[in-house]
Amino acid sequence: xxxxxxxxxxxxxxxxxxxxxxxxxxxxxxxxxxxxxxxxxxxxxxxxxxxxxxxxxxxxxxxxxxxxxxxxxxxxxxxxxxxxxxxxxxxxxxxxxxxxxxxxxxxxxxxxxxxxxxxxxxxxxxxxxxxxxxxxxxxxxxxxxxxxxxxxxxxxxxxxxxxxxxxxxxxxxxxxxxxxxxxxxxxxxxxxxxxxxxxxxxxxxxxxxxxxxxxxxxxxxxxxxxxxxxxxxxxxxxxxxxxxxxxxxxxxxxxxxxxxxxxxxxxxxxxxxxxxxxxxxxxxxxxxxxxxxxxxxxxxxxxxxxxxxxxxxxxxxxxxxxxxxxxxxxxxxxxxx
Numbered sequence: 001x002x003x004x005x006x007x008x009x010x011x012x013x014x015x016x017x018x019x020x021x022x023x024x025x026x027x028x029x030x031x032x033x034x035x036x037x038x039x040x041x042x043x044x045x046x047x048x049x050x051x052x053x054x055x056x057x058x059x060x061x062x063x064x065x066x067x068x069x070x071x072x073x074x075x076x077x078x079x080x081x082x083x084x085x086x087x088x089x090x091x092x093x094x095x096x097x098x099x100x101x102x103x104x105x106x107x108x109x110x111x112x113x114x115x116x117x118x119x120x121x122x123x124x125x126x127x128x129x130x131x132x133x134x135x136x137x138x139x140x141x142x143x144x145x146x147x148x149x150x151x152x153x154x155x156x157x158x159x160x161x162x163x164x165x166x167x168x169x170x171x172x173x174x175x176x177x178x179x180x181x182x183x184x185x186x187x188x189x190x191x192x193x194x195x196x197x198x199x200x201x202x203x204x205x206x207x208x209x210x211x212x213x214x215x216x217x218x219x220x221x222x223x224x225x226x227x228x229x230x231x232x233x234x235x236x237x238x239x240x241x242x243x244x245x246x247x248x249x250x251x252x253x254x255x256x257x258x259x260x261x262x263x264x265x266x267x268x269x270x271x272x273x274x275x276x277x278x279x280x281x282x283x284x285x286x287x288x289x290x291x292x293x294x295x296x297x298x299x300x301x302x303x304x305x306x307x308x309x310x311x312x313x314x315x316x317x318x319x320x321x322x323x324x325x326x327x328x329x330x331x332x333x334x335x336x337x
Contacts, residue, residue, distance in 0.1 A: 005332025010043030010304035011036060011320060012077050012237055015055035025053075026061065028150035028313050033065045035317060039324035041333020043105065044305050045075040047167040050083055051119065059092045059106075071336065075105035076181035077198055077237065077304065081137045083123065090166045097170040104170075107178035108135050109186075127312070135189050138179065141270035142193060146174035172334040179233070182274075191225030196233040201277040201306060207269040211277045215296035234297055235302040238294075239279040240287050242322035245257040250315060253279050279308070284326035291331065308319045 013032055017025020033044040044065070055061050058177035062074040079089070097104035114135045144150055144166050154164035163164055179190035181197055183204040190197050191313045203214045219234050226232035241254045254335055258279040265278045280287050291297045305323060324335060 003206060003217050003244060004301050006301060006315065006328065007305065007333070008042040008235075008302040009090060009328045009331075009333045009335075010041055010045060010075070010235070011323065012045040012047065012074070012304045012306040013316070014047040014049065014080055014307075014309050015058075015061065016309060019053055026055070029055065029061060030065055030068060032313070032316050032320070033074070034073065035320060036324075041072055041320070041324060042302075042336055043073040043075055043304060045077040045105075045107070047077060048079050050113070051115075051197060052320045057090075057095055059167065063096045063099060063106065066096060069103075070101075071103075073103045073105050074100060075304070076107050078107040078109045078178070081108050081110050082131075082133045082142065083284060084137075084141075086137060086140040087150055087166065088146055090141055090150075093145060094104075094166060094168050094173060097173045097176075098168050102170065102172050104173065105176045105178060105196075106173075107180050108138060108141065109180040110135055115233055115246070135193075138195075139191075142174065142177060142195070142209070145170075145177065152163070152260075154225075154291065161218065164329075165205050170302075181218060181222070184218060184221050187222040188225050191222040191232065192225055197222045198236040198237065198304075199300075201239055201279075203275050203277075205273040205275045209268060209275065210295075211275050212295040213267070215277075216299060219296060219299045233302065233303050234300050235294070236297060236300045237258055237304045237306050238277050238291075238297075239306045239329065240291075240323070241281045242284045242287055242327050243282060244284050244322045244326045246318055246322075250318060254308075257311075284322060287327055288330035300330045 004035050013029060015029040036044045048058050050056055050207055058076045065074055093104060093106050110133055113123060124131050147165050147169055149164045150166055151164040154162055178196040178198045181187045181190050182202050182208055188199060199215055199218060205214060208214050223230055223232045243251045258281045261279055265276045268275055280290055
């Protein structure tokens with residue numbers, strides 16, 4: 001059994017859209033978040049996709065979601081900081097957190113932007129070769145969100161007042177920043193920075209080729225270096241697809257989807273030796289049994305289960321409803337309404 005009942009239940013969506021009709025896909029994402037709140041989920045998270053047909057501006061989408069919900073926490077999983085100016089992002093995050101009433105949970109990661117050689121001339125035409133994509137970028141964002149000085153000047157010039165810190169300032173936002181980590185080093189840096197840790201269905205195989213063992217080592221490394229120790233927050237983000245109320249057609253679709261993705265889960269992939277967790281398809285009782293046997297799941301009390309990327313709205317409604325009404329309670333969770 002899990003060391004403690006599941007306390008916080010969330011979900012993650014990529015927010016795909018048709019490039020010929022992008023509004024419809026964005027509207028579906030907002031409707032799914034509204035459904036999550038009605039079902040009692042604690043959090044809803046959106047992925048970040050640049051130059052793809054998924055959400056490219058999650059902060060803007062969550063600003064809209066904040067005005068259509070009142071309780072559910074809203075997160076990003078994750079914003080790749082290689083595409084961002086930390087000062088400008090800090091302003092956007094604080095603004096949305098104020099609008100949301102303190103419900104924003106920004107998740108971030110570092111590293112060069114994907115396909116950097118192809119995009120660098122558009123993204124950083126004058127500074128591409130000197131940009132720093134290390135954890136320093138996270139440190140800059142943390143300091144600015146937490147109220148460190150951004151300017152050497154504060155006061156009045158003419159009729160205008162200026163602050164030397166990011167405005168608006170949202171006092172609680174600094175404690176709700178998450179780091180998306182999939183390696184021992186990233187877990188350690190997240191802990192040392194006093195952030196929360198987002199784990200997902202992808203990890204780097206460094207000392208083992210067993211996914212659960214790898215993820216468990218990351219959680220323990222994070223907490224060993226975090227000021228809050230064992231109480232430091234970790235959220236797990238596996239793909240689970242309950243079938244309790246699914247139609248026969250949906251069950252067949254879900255099983256075929258998981259089967260098509262299974263080969264990549266058997267051995268480390270690519271030069272970085274990335275390991276992928278198998279998607280878990282079955283009844284809520286079956287999924288709960290597998291999660292209770294998962295070494296990393298037993299170390300957490302928060303999850304943000306990832307919705308499959310390319311399913312239909314009706315599929316998401318069924319999956320989320322089953323998670324909230326069957327799987328969550330089977331894991332000890334109770335809905336918040």
